[in-house]
Amino acid sequence: MSIFDDKAIARDIIMDNYQNPHNKKTLDKENTQSKHMASDSCIDDITVYMHFEGETIDDVSFNGIGCTISTASTSILTDLIKGKTKQEAKTIIHNYMDMLDEKPYDPHLLQEAVIFKDISKSANRIHCATIGWRGAAALLGEKIDE
Amino acid sequence: MFDETAVRSHFPMIQNHPDLVYLDNAATAFKSDHMIQVVNDFYLRGTSNVHRGDYGLSIKASNDFDHVRDIVKDFIHAKSSKEIVFTSGASQSLNWIAYSYGLNHLKKDDVILTTEAEHASNILPWFKVCEATGAKIEYIPMQNDGSIHMDDFKNAMHDKVKIFAIAYVSNVLGVVQPLKQMIQIAHEYGAITVIDAAQAVPHMPVDVRDLDCDYLAFSGHKLGAAGGSGVLYGKYDLLENNDPPLYGGGSNARFDLCGNILLKHAPFKYEAGTPNVEGVLSLGAAIEFLQSIGMENIFEHEKQLKRYAVQRLQPLTHVHLYNATSESGLITFNVDGIFAQDVASYLNRHNIAVRSGNHCAKILVEIIGTSETVRASCYLYNTKADIDRLVDALTDITLEKCIEAAMV
Structure with a gap:
C-alpha cells in the first residue's frame, strides 16, 4: 500500500499539478x-x-491548453524524466503505458505518476492521461499508439 | 397541446435509459418508434433497390422512396419535390453546393461572405473553393452573443459578394439569424444564398419559399432519422443549370463510348450511385413524427426549456452563460476554474450527457473569448426535470469533485 493509493492524496496531487503545473512554459x-x-x-x-x-534530457517542458488530467499528467511526466537519459525516460514512459493498459509495471519507476492508474477505467480520459507522454515518446523516437 | 409524457413514450432510448439526461441533441437526436418501425419493416419485409426492378418489391420501395421527396418538400415548403436532393447529411449538401455552384461560378477576387461562427462544414468547402478560384472569404462582424446587427450585415455586403453562406441557427450559441431580411439584401447585390440549417430544421418551422434562400442544407440524424441521411434543397433552376460533383449510375440518362454524357434532370443527376434507401425512408418517417407533434409546438417547448434553464442557472455565480439571450434550446456555458471537458466528464458521472469542446466552430474563440465551452442542447423529449438535474449537478460542482469523478 503506497500513499499514492489514497484517493484524497491522489486528488490533491492532481489539483496541485493542474493549478500550478510544473515546467509549463x-x-x-x-x-x-x-x-x-x-x-x-x-x-x-x-x-x-x-x-x-x-x-x-537536459530540460523538458510543455505548454498549451489541457484538462485537469492532461495538464497534471504531463506536469508529473516532466518532473520524472528531467535529467534522465533517453533510455531511462523511454523505460519510464513504457511502464506508464503498461500501467494504463492494466499490464504489469514497476511503480517505483513511476513514483507519483501511479496516481493515474485508475484512469484506465475511464475510457474517455485515457487519452488525457497519455497525451503528454505520447508527445514525449515521439521526441525520444518512440511511436506509441493510442 | 404538447403532451410531454406522450412524446417521451415514443422514444425507446428514453424508455431504455430511464435515468439518463440526454442533452447532446445538437450532436444527434434519439429515434422515434415510428421511424424505427419503418426502417425495420424495410429490412424485414421490404428490402430491394429502387428505380431498377420490374418486380413488386422494387416498385413498392421506389414509390415509398419517391414519396419522401414530397414529405420533405412539404416539410420545408419547397415549391417542388424536384428541388429536394437526398444526400448523406448537411456536410455533403454544403460540399455539393461549393463544388457544384461555387467552383464553377466564382472567379478571382469574388467574395464569399460568411461569419466566424460557422460549423466546419460551412467553411472548409469554401476555403477549398477560394483555393481553386482565387475568390476570398470575408466575415460579417458578430456580437459576442452570436447575433449580427443588420447594419453590420449591410455594410459587409457589396458587389463582389457572390455567395452569402450562413448557419440559420449557430451550433455553438443557438442564435436564430434574421435570415429573411439578410437574404433579401444579399439578393439585391446579386449574391447566391446558402443556408446551413442543420441546427434549425429539426427544431423550428423552416419555410424556404418565405426565406427565398437559394440553397439550404440539413441532416436527417439530427431530427431523428437514421445516420447518413440528409437533404440539399436548391431552387430548381440552380440545381438544373449546374453540374453535379459526382458521376455514376442512376444520375445519367445515357452515355456513349466517346464520353458524351446525358445527365438526368435535377434532382436525380445529383444522386449518382445506389441511394441510401433505408436512410431516406427513415427521414420521411422522422419528419412525419415531428409533424404529428407540430414544429411550432416543438420550437415553443425548446424555447421554454431554454428560458427555464437560464432562469435557474443565472443565480449560480460560478457558472458563466454565453448565450442567455438566444432563443433556441442551446445552453452554452463554462464553470469558473474548471476545464470544459472536466465539467462534461463530471456531468457524465451524474448520467447527464453534454458536449464539451469548441464544437467545430474553431474560429469562435475570438468572438466569445474562450477556446472551449460546455454545450447542453434540448430537443422535444427533454423536460424541466432534465434541466433540474443539470442545474443541481452544477450547483455544487467543484474542481475536487471533478478530479474525484475522473479517478473513480
Whole structure:
C-alpha cells in the first residue's frame, strides 16, 4: 500500500499539478525539439519541448491548453524524466503505458505518476492521461499508439 | 397541446435509459418508434433497390422512396419535390453546393461572405473553393452573443459578394439569424444564398419559399432519422443549370463510348450511385413524427426549456452563460476554474450527457473569448426535470469533485 493509493492524496496531487503545473512554459533554448499534440476527439492541445545534452534530457517542458488530467499528467511526466537519459525516460514512459493498459509495471519507476492508474477505467480520459507522454515518446523516437 | 409524457413514450432510448439526461441533441437526436418501425419493416419485409426492378418489391420501395421527396418538400415548403436532393447529411449538401455552384461560378477576387461562427462544414468547402478560384472569404462582424446587427450585415455586403453562406441557427450559441431580411439584401447585390440549417430544421418551422434562400442544407440524424441521411434543397433552376460533383449510375440518362454524357434532370443527376434507401425512408418517417407533434409546438417547448434553464442557472455565480439571450434550446456555458471537458466528464458521472469542446466552430474563440465551452442542447423529449438535474449537478460542482469523478 503506497500513499499514492489514497484517493484524497491522489486528488490533491492532481489539483496541485493542474493549478500550478510544473515546467509549463515554451522552451526556447537553441536546438530544442518540440512535438505538437492536438487531439481530434477532445480539446487538449499541447506541445512538449525537450532539450538534450548528449544522451541526457537536459530540460523538458510543455505548454498549451489541457484538462485537469492532461495538464497534471504531463506536469508529473516532466518532473520524472528531467535529467534522465533517453533510455531511462523511454523505460519510464513504457511502464506508464503498461500501467494504463492494466499490464504489469514497476511503480517505483513511476513514483507519483501511479496516481493515474485508475484512469484506465475511464475510457474517455485515457487519452488525457497519455497525451503528454505520447508527445514525449515521439521526441525520444518512440511511436506509441493510442 | 404538447403532451410531454406522450412524446417521451415514443422514444425507446428514453424508455431504455430511464435515468439518463440526454442533452447532446445538437450532436444527434434519439429515434422515434415510428421511424424505427419503418426502417425495420424495410429490412424485414421490404428490402430491394429502387428505380431498377420490374418486380413488386422494387416498385413498392421506389414509390415509398419517391414519396419522401414530397414529405420533405412539404416539410420545408419547397415549391417542388424536384428541388429536394437526398444526400448523406448537411456536410455533403454544403460540399455539393461549393463544388457544384461555387467552383464553377466564382472567379478571382469574388467574395464569399460568411461569419466566424460557422460549423466546419460551412467553411472548409469554401476555403477549398477560394483555393481553386482565387475568390476570398470575408466575415460579417458578430456580437459576442452570436447575433449580427443588420447594419453590420449591410455594410459587409457589396458587389463582389457572390455567395452569402450562413448557419440559420449557430451550433455553438443557438442564435436564430434574421435570415429573411439578410437574404433579401444579399439578393439585391446579386449574391447566391446558402443556408446551413442543420441546427434549425429539426427544431423550428423552416419555410424556404418565405426565406427565398437559394440553397439550404440539413441532416436527417439530427431530427431523428437514421445516420447518413440528409437533404440539399436548391431552387430548381440552380440545381438544373449546374453540374453535379459526382458521376455514376442512376444520375445519367445515357452515355456513349466517346464520353458524351446525358445527365438526368435535377434532382436525380445529383444522386449518382445506389441511394441510401433505408436512410431516406427513415427521414420521411422522422419528419412525419415531428409533424404529428407540430414544429411550432416543438420550437415553443425548446424555447421554454431554454428560458427555464437560464432562469435557474443565472443565480449560480460560478457558472458563466454565453448565450442567455438566444432563443433556441442551446445552453452554452463554462464553470469558473474548471476545464470544459472536466465539467462534461463530471456531468457524465451524474448520467447527464453534454458536449464539451469548441464544437467545430474553431474560429469562435475570438468572438466569445474562450477556446472551449460546455454545450447542453434540448430537443422535444427533454423536460424541466432534465434541466433540474443539470442545474443541481452544477450547483455544487467543484474542481475536487471533478478530479474525484475522473479517478473513480
